[in-house]
Amino acid sequence: MIRILGLDVSKSSVSVCLLTEKPEDPRQFYYECPFFKLSADAKGIQDLLALNADIALLEPTGNNYSKLWGTHLARAGVEVRLVGHKELRNYRANHLALPDKDDDADALALACYYFDYQQDPRRFVQIRDREIVRIRELVLRLAHLNRVQSPIMNRVRQDLAWQFPEVALVKSRRGESGEPPLLWGWLAGIRKSKRYDCLYSQTVGLGITDTVRQHALRICNLQSEEYVIEAELRELLADSRFEHYRTVFKMFGFGDRLSSVIISQIYPIEGFLDADGKPEVRIRQGRNSKKPTKRHLSLRRFQKALGAAPSMEASGDSRKSKVVGGSDLCRKSLWQWVFTRIEPKRSRLKNDIGKTLGEQLDTEKAAGRPVKLVRNRIAAKGARLLFRELVKGLK
Structure with a gap:
């Protein structure tokens, strides 16, 4: 008899529901089920593994909370499946009619989810291999470091406006070999610069405070951590499995960071294609035209993963399209790519991709359409072109 675990993960504990079959009345079972509450310690892990589960289901709560439990289960030979947040929320409310959301209700819903959808792999979040998981961890760490640096830099520049105004707006970049940016390194006292020494000796500012020097040291440390992460990413991207991807990414002008994302x-x-390794296309009747219409399902899933798939919302006479779901980080990264490699004519890609996207962007901007809308459209079209180029190389 198969043993299914539903785990709802919290910061320092997990709620567990063990099922051997789906209950006939999940709502009533919710009040009778002996749920387990396990802490994130040695005893909690030991008690979890003692349940001798065959399959465990949990939500992909980032790279932090669920990683501990999922890793220990996998090491013990338990198959781990992930269920998306939106899918579980709808399943719990609409299919099981469970009471208000709590940890136990989520654990029960996760366990029941397996019995209803075990034969449909698309109902579960894809579990990636170790290298991809590591790349994702590093990408998220870089995004975190970027968020941490920005307010520190802004604070330092505001202080330099009255302490050393001659360098308040200087853009200083990290060296190719990982040396801290010259300005921040000089302010922190770990790099020497005759130029900045000379400027400071003649400054009209009121003098650099210890607070600014400490902030500069923090920036240098964060930049050094970024360099180590970027070096590991380059090593991971050099894997022969990614050769085709790197070739296509080069056509789009993607850097290492965007390629990693x-x-x-x-x-x-x-994973986006059908069983024959071809893009999945189905013909369905159009809602309005009532004529046979092609639905490019593989392309749609690909765009969704990149956060570049618009969804239509209609209510009464109101109809609007907006992008929902997918990776927020990927959506932001594609938008930045449009802003830096497609929109500026001086740095626009010198190939058919740059020409196609650039001409459409220029035309729509000239027509007076909102710039934000235009950039989102170009990012979505770029995602479509990327999918076609990646698939083309598989043939």
């Missing part, structure tokens, strides 16, 4: 979301590309 996208690979962490879409590898392997075969």
Whole structure:
């Protein structure tokens, strides 16, 4: 008899529901079920593994909370499946009619979910291999470091406006070998610069405070951590499995960071295709035209993963389209790519991709359409072109 665990993970504990079959009345079973509450310690892990589960289901709560429990279960030979947040929320409310959301209700819903959808792999979040998981961890760490640095830099520049105004707006970049940016390194006292020494000796500012020097040291440390992460990412991207992806990414002008973000979301590309390794296309009747209409399902899933799939919302006479779901980080990264490699004519890609996207962007901007809308459209079209180029290389 198969033993299914539903785990709802919290910061320092987990609620567990063990089922051997789906209850006939999940709502009534909710009040009778002996749920387990396990802490994130040695005893909690030991008690979890003592349940001798065959399959465990949990939500993909980032790279932090669920990682501990999922890793220990996998090491013990338990198959781990992930269920998306939106899918579980709808299933719990609409299919099981469970009471208000709590940890135990989520654990029960996760366990029941397996019995209803065990034969449909698309109902579960894809579990990526170790290298892809590591790439994703590093990408998220870089995004975190970027968020941490920005307010510190802004604070330092505001202080330099009255302490050393001659350098308040200087853009200083990290060296190719990982040396801290010259300005921040000089302010922190770990790099020397005759130029800044000379400027400071003649400054009209009121003098650099210890607070600014401490902030500069923090920036240098964060930049050094970024360099180590980027070096590991380059090593991971050099894997022969990603050769085709790197070739296509080069056509789009993607740097290492953007390449890492996208690979962490879409590898392997075969996961978006049908059983024959071809893009899945179905013909359905159009809602309005009532004529046979092609539905490019593989492309749609690919765009969704990149956060570039618009969804239609209609209510009465109101109809609007907006992008929902997918990776927020990927959506932001694609938008930045449009802003830096497609929109500026001086740095626009010198190939058919740059020409196609650039001409459409220029035309729509000239027509007076909102710039934000135009950039989102170009990012979505770029995602479509990326999918076609990746699939083309598989043939």
